[in-house]
Amino acid sequence: MSARGPSTLGVNFNRSKAMGAAFGIAAMLIAGQAAAEGKIRIAQQFGISYLILDVIRDQKLIEKHGKEAGVDIEVDWASISGATAMNEALLANNLDIVSAGVPPALTMWDRTGGDVKLVAALGSLPNYLITTNPDVKTLKDFSDKDRIAVPAAGVGFQSRTLQIEAAKLFGQENFQKLDQISISLPHPDATAALISGATEVNSHFSSAPFYYQALQGNKAVHKVISSYDILGGPATFNVLYTTTAFHDENPKTYAAFYAALGEAAKWINANKEKAAETFIRQQGSKLSPELVLEIINDPENDFTIVPQNTFVYATELHKLGVLKTEAGSWKDYFFQEAHGENGG
Numbered sequence: 001m002s003a004r005g006p007s008t009l010g011v012n013f014n015r016s017k018a019m020g021a022a023f024g025i026a027a028m029l030i031a032g033q034a035a036a037e038g039k040i041r042i043a044q045q046f047g048i049s050y051l052i053l054d055v056i057r058d059q060k061l062i063e064k065h066g067k068e069a070g071v072d073i074e075v076d077w078a079s080i081s082g083a084t085a086m087n088e089a090l091l092a093n094n095l096d097i098v099s100a101g102v103p104p105a106l107t108m109w110d111r112t113g114g115d116v117k118l119v120a121a122l123g124s125l126p127n128y129l130i131t132t133n134p135d136v137k138t139l140k141d142f143s144d145k146d147r148i149a150v151p152a153a154g155v156g157f158q159s160r161t162l163q164i165e166a167a168k169l170f171g172q173e174n175f176q177k178l179d180q181i182s183i184s185l186p187h188p189d190a191t192a193a194l195i196s197g198a199t200e201v202n203s204h205f206s207s208a209p210f211y212y213q214a215l216q217g218n219k220a221v222h223k224v225i226s227s228y229d230i231l232g233g234p235a236t237f238n239v240l241y242t243t244t245a246f247h248d249e250n251p252k253t254y255a256a257f258y259a260a261l262g263e264a265a266k267w268i269n270a271n272k273e274k275a276a277e278t279f280i281r282q283q284g285s286k287l288s289p290e291l292v293l294e295i296i297n298d299p300e301n302d303f304t305i306v307p308q309n310t311f312v313y314a315t316e317l318h319k320l321g322v323l324k325t326e327a328g329s330w331k332d333y334f335f336q337e338a339h340g341e342n343g344g
Helices: 015-031 048-059 061-068 083-091 102-111 157-170 177-181 187-196 210-217 227-231 244-249 251-270 272-283 289-297 310-319
Strands: 039-044 074-079 098-101 116-121 128-131 148-150 182-184 203-206 222-226 238-243
Touching: 039 048, 039 251, 048 061, 048 251, 048 272, 048 289, 061 251, 083 098, 083 102, 083 238, 098 102, 098 157, 102 116, 102 157, 102 238, 102 310, 116 244, 116 251, 128 210, 148 157, 148 187, 157 177, 157 203, 157 227, 157 310, 177 182, 187 203, 187 210, 203 210, 210 222, 210 289, 222 227, 238 244, 244 251, 251 272, 272 289
Parallel strands: 039 074, 039 098, 148 182, 148 203
Antiparallel strands: 098 238, 116 238, 128 203, 128 222
């Protein structure tokens, strides 16, 4: 692939789409009404890890499965960046289904006493910790002079994953050691910083497609560790979650949504070129179709709704005191519809 400059890094949404999403959220905040059977309000974040939702939206799969069950379903879509905004909207009854990384979702399950549970995985995709510092080969090589960019320092998926590994390397009491050199920066900005080499940010815990771009945009960038390395193999990146009230009060709508998820995942794996086109169309991406297809074809990336290695987060974050509730298994925090999957 060819190197791409910072102008290509705002790949996931344009200004008009972002403004439209903002107005959509404002309208929901004013409404503040719980959805009735036959209506579902879904929010997703930006990036290729949300491809399953892009396919559902593009093919109107929720509406399709609703009709098969004898119910007309009205689907409202919103695009939001960040788990905090997602969680606030969910708790305020302004959204029904939200999406974020596994650790923020588990935090919601924990803090609501199980009133919020996970619906399904959105795929197993690794995050790469990359750096331009030639002296950094392992996490132990980072110093106070380095700066690691993450989307939400201290609390997001990337930071929680680093905390798990830091506890192993430096002792449980020092699990936040790498937080001291981490800064909050959106993925596109962090990628541009690594490619240019012009800022203090010399490292980035990065998701697809951004680490692909950084590794090819600057020869000095190299991989230090993957989230798969930390978690012991392929692991779920993002998940969907909702309240028990929505789940229990809207059985037909929920069933249609879950069926749509399964159909979308199967369709992606059978129609990868079309899936790449769907992503670009739905998210207004500036990425080349070739790069998107390469990401979808990468054997490390599995667009599946089956949860993988989520229980590692549940157990390790409980040990660190991040989660107060100890889960007996992954089924404790997933709704029963997912229990038939060979998850973890």
